[in-house]
Amino acid sequence: MRNLKIIATILLYICPFLSIHAQFSVDQNRLEKRIMDLAQFGIQENGETERVAFSDADVAAQKWLIEQLKSMNIETHIDFAGNVIGIRKGTKPNLKPISFGSHIDRVPHGGNYDGCVGSMAALEVLQVFNENKVKTKHPLEIIIFSNEEGGVVGSRAIAGHLNKSAFSVKNSTGYTIGEGMMRLGGDTTRLSEVARKKGDVAAFLELHIEQGGTLEKENLEIGIVKGIVGLKWWDVEFNGFANHAGTTPMNARKDALLAASKFIIAVNEVATSLKGAQVATVGRITAEPGAPNVIPGHVITSLEIRDLSSEVIEKVYTAIQKRAEKISKESGIEITFKKLDTTADPAIMDSSIQSEIEQSAQSLGLSYKSMPSGAGHDAQDMAMITPTGMIFVPSKDGISHSPKEFTSATDMANGANVLLQTILALDNKLK
Structure with missing residues (x-):
């Protein structure tokens, strides 16, 4: 028995971090209730x-969120991009904050878990820290980003990469992004004050549902994101001749339209013929004049390519271009590519x-x-200014952006506990 006590004492001396952290975890029922409470807004x-x-x-949910944070004595404000920011003080206020969070806005006809799991888990972690009187050296910063679904607007503003041309873009509410930020309490004339420089944040973490079926299919509980794919978009135009x-x-x-059909097949063949996990998609097509008794003379399709490597994206695009040139030569149809501004570079998560x-x-x-993320996230922009990590939990049947989207309470709690432990680990490790 005496030897066991000596060993225990040595372990506590060597690994005090582990002994403290094992004593508490998130409240699964409370986390699930918050998800359901948030779902009542809208x-x-x-x-x-x-x-x-x-x-x-969205405005009402944001106000509710602020009330939740203030009830935990978290210093809370809305920044000029409409992001909700909450600060829990650390014992060494001169240290940069460890930040974490996600978003609560949704796509039309979406589900209750995309973004919401990470946001509500962030609240739960702060509440657990308060209940257990946990003191961290670093200030802890919760960020609930505005308008993630409409172009990761809030995180782009913090990263200093929000283009003013985006302010005039309308979403399905009829409000422009500029008007929407004002509705959330922001101010587009002061966005420069939101932008942070490298070194302003010690680290950033985001917990998120996978939005795919890999974890469930492989019966795994946690995904450690190694990188978020970059994506590039083009409009591809086909000019033929409309005739009877x-x-x-x-x-x-x-x-x-016939040339466009061959192009769509070529896109699929190129993406599947190359080694790697790259994906290429034609998700939209319009044909003119659009009459059953007229040969289509003009077609526009979309083209999207995603991969963790910008070089691979360029390689796939070049191969698709060559196939398009061949189709054009054989059909007599002019094919042109127009690159769109809606792009994102790959973001590798901090090792x-x-x-x-x-x-x-x-x-x-x-x-x-360890796995890549095929979808874009706020963490993608945060990675531009600070070491960033992302945690995935399973999505039932791989479904997301749908009312059928679902993640179990157990899986949400697992992810929240990993988030909690990682925050404390980083607080212990980072200077």
Whole structure:
């Protein structure tokens, strides 16, 4: 027995961090209740929730969120981009904050978990710290970003990469981004004050549902995100010649839609023929004049390419261009590419933070894997200014951006506990 006490004393001396952290965890029932409470903002008669950024429901949910934070004695304010910012003081106020959070706005006809899990888990972690009188050296900063679904607007503003041309873009509420930020309590004339420089934040963490089916399929509990894919968009235009569908022989046609169809097949073939996890998608197509008795003379399609490597994105694009040139030569249809501004560069997550997330999962006895994120997130922009890490939890049947989106309370609590442990690990490690 005496030897066991000596060993225990040595372990406490060597690893005081582990002994403290194992004593508490998040309240699963309370976390689930907060998710359901948040879902009431924008609830419809059919039981589904609509809470697009800048809507009345979004504004009301933001006010509720602020009330929740203030009830925990968290210093809270809205920045000039409409982000909700809460600060829990550290014992060394000169240290930069460890930041964490997500978003609460939703796509039209979306679900209750995208963004909301990370946001409500962030609240839960702060409440657990308060209840257990946990003192951290670093200030802890919760950030609930504005309008993530409409172009990661809040996080882009913090990263200093929000283009003013975005202010005039309208979302489905009818408000422009500029008007919407004002509705949330922001001020577009003072956005420069929101932007942070490298070194202003010690680290950033985001917990999020996977929005895919990998974790569930492999029966895993935690995803450690190694990087968030970059994406690039183009409009691809096909110019042929509109003519009478009944009197123009098949061998005399310049059918823009036929050329576009061959292009779509080529996009799929290029993306699947190259080694790697890259994806390429044609998700939109319009044909003119759009009459059943007229050969389409003009077609526009979208083209999106995603990968963790900008070089791979460029390689896929070049291969697709070559296939388009071949289609154009064979069909006599002019094909042009127009690159769109709605793009994002790949963001690699910080390797040391990935290691801390892994150790946290291990200490909790949770299964995990390292994986990329195929969707964009606020963490993508935060990675431009601070070391960043991301934690995934499973999505039922891989469904997201749908009312059928679902993540179990157990999985949410697992992710929140990994978030909690990782925050404390970083507080112990970072200077």
